[in-house]
Amino acid sequence: MNISEIRARVEMLVDEATGKTLKETGAIKHIGIDPEKYTVIMIISIAKTGGEEEKNLLRQIARITKVEMGFRGLKVQFEETRKLEGIGSNQKVKFIIIASGKGGVGKSTVACNLAYALVRQNKKVGLIDADVYGSSVPKILEMEHKHPRASADQKILPFRAHGIELVSTEFFAGEGVPVIWRGAMLNSMMNHFFYDVKWSKDLEYMIIDSPPGTGDIMLDLKNLAPTASVLIVTTPHPSASEVATKAGIAFRKLKHEILGVIENMSHYLNPATNEKDFIFGKGGGEKVAETLGVELLAKIPINQPKHHLSLFEPDEETGRIYAELATFVQLKA
Ligand SMILES: Nc1ncnc2c1ncn2[C@@H]1O[C@H](COP(=O)(O)OP(=O)(O)OP(=O)(O)O)[C@@H](O)[C@H]1O
Ligand SMILES: [Mg+2]
Numbered sequence: 001m002n003i004s005e006i007r008a009r010v011e012m013l014v015d016e017a018t019g020k021t022l023k024e025t026g027a028i029k030h031i032g033i034d035p036e037k038y039t040v041i042m043i044i045s046i047a048k049t050g051g052e053e054e055k056n057l058l059r060q061i062a063r064i065t066k067v068e069m070g071f072r073g074l075k076v077q078f079e080e081t082r083k084l085e086g087i088g089s090n091q092k093v094k095f096i097i098i099a100s101g102k103g104g105v106g107k108s109t110v111a112c113n114l115a116y117a118l119v120r121q122n123k124k125v126g127l128i129d130a131d132v133y134g135s136s137v138p139k140i141l142e143m144e145h146k147h148p149r150a151s152a153d154q155k156i157l158p159f160r161a162h163g164i165e166l167v168s169t170e171f172f173a174g175e176g177v178p179v180i181w182r183g184a185m186l187n188s189m190m191n192h193f194f195y196d197v198k199w200s201k202d203l204e205y206m207i208i209d210s211p212p213g214t215g216d217i218m219l220d221l222k223n224l225a226p227t228a229s230v231l232i233v234t235t236p237h238p239s240a241s242e243v244a245t246k247a248g249i250a251f252r253k254l255k256h257e258i259l260g261v262i263e264n265m266s267h268y269l270n271p272a273t274n275e276k277d278f279i280f281g282k283g284g285g286e287k288v289a290e291t292l293g294v295e296l297l298a299k300i301p302i303n304q305p306k307h308h309l310s311l312f313e314p315d316e317e318t319g320r321i322y323a324e325l326a327t328f329v330q331l332k333a
Pocket of ligand 2: 209
């Protein structure tokens with residue numbers, strides 16, 4: 001029994017969602033045999049996963065391999081073909097994940113300000129607010145609660161704020177929806193954001209604001225945006241920097257490139273003395289950068305913007321820091 005024989009048999013099966021044979025759709029991505037367990041391993045791409053079509057196919061493949069060909073085991077991984085059509089596989093878009101491990105260190109603020117600084121440098125920027133637990137992007141971008149609309153071809157239309165194209169869990173979950181329910185939606189929400197949103201065709205950057213923690217979201221992102229690079233945000237405090245380092249290591253294990261570290265809430269410039277007060281301690285950013293072997297890209301002071309709620313303009317010290325960060329991202333991401 002060899003691989004080409006299995007292929008020849010399985011290729012004749014039909015993907016019911018399209019009515020075409022697996023040969024016609026080029027569905028078989030991989031076939032292997034584990035000789036010890038005498039098990040067939042396959043990766044098959046079909047139009048729609050998780051439904052009756054997948055179950056029926058699996059049943060037919062099991063009949064061929066196990067009943068007719070006598071293999072002891074079968075493992076099939078089904079992939080959805082439409083994934084190849086999502087924004088995640090658009091080679092022209094650079095994906096940048098903003099991550100920290102710890103909550104409340106300023107991920108969302110950094111994500112929005114970086115997106116805004118890129119827009120100010122004439123880049124086409126998208127922003128995915130993936131924080132189902134505490135979405136704050138709409139507030140940072142001074143948006144009211146909105147209900148998403150659909151395009152004629154049944155895609156979700158993204159919103160636009162300060163020149164940034166965006167979607168947020170907030171618009172889908174709605175205010176006051178229980179957190180526990182939002183958690184259950186996390187995975188399908190991310191899928192919608194990547195496959196069902198009508199993003200502009202000419203987007204150059206997609207910034208992803210992630211929720212705190214290093215859980216399932218990382219695996220989802222690996223799947224959805226395999227080539228994303230990561231910016232790690234920390235505060236100067238050891239408790240934040242330790243968790244940020246762990247998050248960095250976890251992302252690296254998934255083979256995401258770490259672009260660098262941003263130390264937020266670095267210090268407070270005391271207007272009375274004109275000296276820096278290190279309210280949250282010192283050294284967190286350096287520590288994370290050193291341990292991960294990457295650059296410390298920016299130290300953002302504690303302060304409030306002059307013109308907006310949370311966004312900074314280039315006539316402010318912090319606005320200039322974000323502008324430099326945006327320039328760096330364009331060179332390195
Ligand atoms: N440099 C700064 N100076 C002053 N306030 C800041 C600074 N950075 C962030 N903040 C404030 O700290 C709070 C937390 O910031 P933000 O929501 O961006 O953090 P986060 O990491 O996204 O949090 P979460 O983990 O809840 O998503 C917000 O109220 C924000 O306005
Ligand atoms: Mg946040």
